[in-house]
Amino acid sequence: MxxxxxxxxxxxxxxxxxxxxxxxxxxxxxxxxxxxxxxxxxxxxxxxxxxxxxxxxxxxxxxxxxxxxxxxxxxKDECLGLFSRPFKPGSFALTAREGLSAPDLRRALKRMSSALNLLQDDIVFSLQVNHQEAGLHMAPANPARDIPVFAQETMVRVLWRLSAWLLNSPLPIRHFDFAYADPGHHEMYQFIFPATRRYQQDAFGFWFGITELQTPVSRDEPALRTFLTDAYTQIISPPRHFGHTGQKVRNCLMSSYPRWLTLEEVADKLHTSSSSLQRHLTAEHTSLQWLKDDLRRDLAISRLSSSNVSLVQLASELGFSDSPTFQRAFKRWTGQPCSVYRRN
Missing domain, CATH: 1.10.260 (434 Repressor (Amino-terminal Domain))
Structure with missing residues (x-):
């Protein structure tokens, strides 16, 4: 072990x-x-x-x-009151599975749009093609009713990141559209939406080069099950800045979960040497150890909150030698024992 x-x-x-x-x-x-x-x-x-x-x-x-x-x-609402009716738990997973069933990005976006249009009544989702651009278009179902700012930002961010995950490759964005006025938080928004941002549009969404529609969906069901164990912290939570190399290492660790890679194994997957990888992480004031700890905290929260996994099994998945050691670490992270946290 x-x-x-x-x-x-x-x-x-x-x-x-x-x-x-x-x-x-x-x-x-x-x-x-x-x-x-x-x-x-x-x-x-x-x-x-x-x-x-x-x-x-x-x-x-x-x-x-x-x-x-x-x-x-x-x-019992994944969107926490942002829509006129609850976005029932499991809705995100259902949307992701619709995308997974498609052969390419074009049909993935169409299938996810159809699912989302059934799951809620406030936004009309559709794939649109305009000259050399394609985009996931999100328009208010009732033009007289504004979609909350956080709902716009969450849907754009989540569906863009989910699309890129399905492709197992970056999805370069030409511009993000929003229906609200420019909020002025340019430095923060540049990190979250790293492309041109257009405000006060008739609809919101994200747009990319039309040739991206042919990109094949490259994930499978086992990968999706792993992804869904940490989907809320990986996709729904706002992105955090781990550094360029740190983010690559975190992604590598997540893709190999529940197996925990050594420095040499991570370096091999990233096509670099162990010493070079260590230097880059040090320059970003982080380390493989810190990134592992951070990811394991996120996974522990996610698994205890969304599954009935036993503490013995979860301890093993997270790389602990036994359940008591994991439970002591969890209490240090959250201030609560696993049993109390799960009950709450």
Whole structure:
């Protein structure tokens, strides 16, 4: 069985925090409704007053994921009140499977659009082709009703990243469209939506070169099952900045889960030497060890929140020698025992 990794306190890395604006966005569909939002924030270790203080650095990925799971579990809604009817748990997985069943990107986007149009009533999804561009077009079903900003951003980000995942290759974007006014957060938005952003459009979505439609879907069902174990933190959560090399290493670790690669194995997959990989990670103020720990925390939160996996099995999947060692690490990460966290 895999050796235990050394669990040291994670380094203070601002890029590893999720900004308050995304936490408020996550909660925006529930404002004014009979939901104790501050109670949910405190439940996952977030101080509501501090979060609303200008300059607050935000929350950890563990807290963001835990907040999402707690709300989704109680409300039975993957979009947390952003739509006129709940986006029932399993809707994202169903959409992903529709895309997986297609031979190429063109038909994947058409099938996912059809599924999404059945799952909710607020947005009309469609594949559109315009000269040398193609795009996933998202228009309000009722032109008189504005789609919430966070709903627009989430749908654009999630479906773009899901599409790229299905292709197992980057999907270069020419421009992202949004129906709301320019928010002014250019530095933050450049990282999340790394292409031209057009605001105050009639619809929202993402556009790419028309030749990309022929790109084959390159994933299979086992890959999808692995992907769905961490889909919420990998796709739905706002992206975090691990550094160029760090992100490649994290992706490599995730693709090999539940097997945990050594430095030499990661270097081989990335077609570089161990010493060169180590130098690049050091230059980005990170390490393979830290990236493994960070990913294992995310996976532990996801698996405990969305499955009935036993603690013995989960400990093995995450590379621990036994369940008690895993449970001690989990309590250090979240401040709660596994049993209490799962029950909550």
């Amino acid at each position: 895999a050796k235990d990794l050394n669990f040291t306190q994670p380094r203070e890395n601002p890029g590893a925090y999720i900004a308050p604006v995304f936490v408020f966005g996550l909660l925006s569909g529930l404002e004014g409704k009979d939901v104790d939002l501050d109670g949910y924030l405190r439940q996952v270790g977030i101080d509501p007053k501090a979060l609303r203080t200008p300059g607050d650095r935000g929350v950890t990925p563990i807290q963001y994921a835990a907040l999402f799971y707690a709300l989704m579990h109680d409300l």
